[in-house]
Amino acid sequence: MADKLADKAKGKGAHDVSAGKPTMADVADYAGVSTMTVSRALKKDGRVSEDTRKRILQAVDKLGYVLDQAAGSLSSRRTGFVAALVPSINNSNFSDTARGITDALENSGLQLLLGYTDYSTEKEEKLIQSMLQRRPEGIILTGGSHTPQARRMLEKSGIPVVETWEIPEDPIDHVVGFSNSEVMADLVRALAGRGYRKFGYIGGTTARDTRGSLRRAGFLKAVDELGLGPGRVISFGVPPISIEQGAQAVVSMLERWPDTEVVLCVSDLSAFGALMECQRRGMKVPGDIAIAGFGDYEISAFCHPRITTVNVDCYGIGKLAAGRLLQAINGGGVAGDELTLTSYKVILRESA
Amino acid sequence: MADKLADKAKGKGAHDVSAGKPTMADVADYAGVSTMTVSRALKKDGRVSEDTRKRILQAVDKLGYVLDQAAGSLSSRRTGFVAALVPSINNSNFSDTARGITDALENSGLQLLLGYTDYSTEKEEKLIQSMLQRRPEGIILTGGSHTPQARRMLEKSGIPVVETWEIPEDPIDHVVGFSNSEVMADLVRALAGRGYRKFGYIGGTTARDTRGSLRRAGFLKAVDELGLGPGRVISFGVPPISIEQGAQAVVSMLERWPDTEVVLCVSDLSAFGALMECQRRGMKVPGDIAIAGFGDYEISAFCHPRITTVNVDCYGIGKLAAGRLLQAINGGGVAGDELTLTSYKVILRESA
């Protein structure tokens, strides 16, 4: 009733244009239609006559009206959000994936909620919880390791989930990724094919970076299968992997096993660090020692010598994952497989 | 009244737990309190007795309840969103800024909505429009160039705006940045101090990357002021700036002005490309030609030779911008200046 008084004060039905943000009701008043018609006019699919639509758009422009999606979400029960969690955005592999997701979402009307886990499942759990409060219509994760609580929340949420960048043993829902161990093993085989025999590996230690651990496992397995003795492994600290760590690790490698012929790195960044450190010490790459990376970062294609690596189509992972999510959200049932294997390619360049 | 019937059908007050997502009312029922008490219990500041809080949290856990922030936003009129637009996330300078923003927002309870403009003011305008529909409580932009429509929308929105990475002539609201031209000029002076006299510059052409244009302007101005004749400029295409462009541009530079002593680049990425290309051609850097970059990317500190550059504290820009935004959102009036100049530092290394 306070409302009625207010209305009276301003003149019945004449919503006050000057004060506060205009609402859809203001626009409706101004255009002489109901809010429902305004609502319809503002969506592309709305069935409204050209004439009234024009009138409404004029009113919108005149009043400077901006649709309030929070209100819309509540009543339509569709928030138009999609959540994606990546370990770090300060890593061009993952930012490429984020870009792929963004591009795939471009014309879907969905808004991306991006979060960084810092390679920590605990932080991932917290993020999942806070993301779910926004009622996203789907969620994209990196990797297959999650806390039990995180899994529970995701399962209960009832929204489609896409895990990326790995092939989890026990997937939650959809998967778009590749086998890190197998890809690394392929790289080992390719290099063995080039004649290298004494293999070294540089990578992180912790279980925190599961993809890194898988790559190391793939390295060890392949070296072993080729009968090239136990692989030589130098570990450094926790992710994020930096160039500097690669530089330090290659020094340790050379101290411990001076006759190492080729060093594979968990990431192009560490490979680059290793390469530069070798050059700084006057070593020839690949003459004195060969170096290979993982991830096909831009630098690897342009540094000197160019770095042998594996391209794992980071952008494509994001694009496919988001596409799969859209299918699951819109199409309801998904056609075909729940598992999408993404392509990868060993890229032999000059460094190994 | 339909409500009452429904209630009756299920048994008065006994919200159906098994079906659909539980709401706050379900939790309230289960815990034997009102929704208001549940609401209070779920915020840290809520004044609820320890006893009932525990009971409520148990109910939440039991029912697997997840707060719906869309509904909360509507009634509290606070969405808890902050929007940030960066030109590209696939550029470590801007992803560092994004990281700074994220970190500053960490414990504020605010959720970041991140968008990529691809260096286009048109796309920025579209993004601003769609972001505003989410009713963010503040917005962070990169750069000072915006479409008139974008400015209008921002001004009408009534939320605090922070422009970053530049000092706009006509700021919308708050600014956290530095003078791209002045910083580049400083770099020129520092290199002139090292004895270089014939200056070249590699950078983009378009007005699209205003920061790039400002840097070039600063270069030309400084070279001129030092009486070192007109600077030699090689332009390449539109952003994003790639390593490859730097490699190509340095070739053009050497063809056109073979006696160039030092080449400054709009970004470390192009500097790196130029450096590698020179090495590939057997040129000594800095012996035959010196190279400098801008932005202090990680590679510059580790490549061989290390690249002389300018650090512009990308992370700090993000952190300060978000801090400033928080002040404006919470504190209401902002203490002190609307303009925050961020620090920068010329870093002389081996390449120039």
Next chain:
DNA sequence: AGTCATATTGTTATCGATATCAGTTTCCAA
């Protein structure tokens, strides 16, 4: 002319939380 499909617009009832104000209880000082 009458019937029915189509196009357009309106009415009503929520969506799920929180602000606000109003009770109720507790506890302590006088």
Next chain:
DNA sequence: TTGGAAACTGATATCGATAACAATATGACT
């Protein structure tokens, strides 16, 4: 004891949009 502040808790009325269904107009077709 008792008044009254402080601590809790609850009832009610929104917040601003949209779904679902209803109503009306328009026109085509038999």
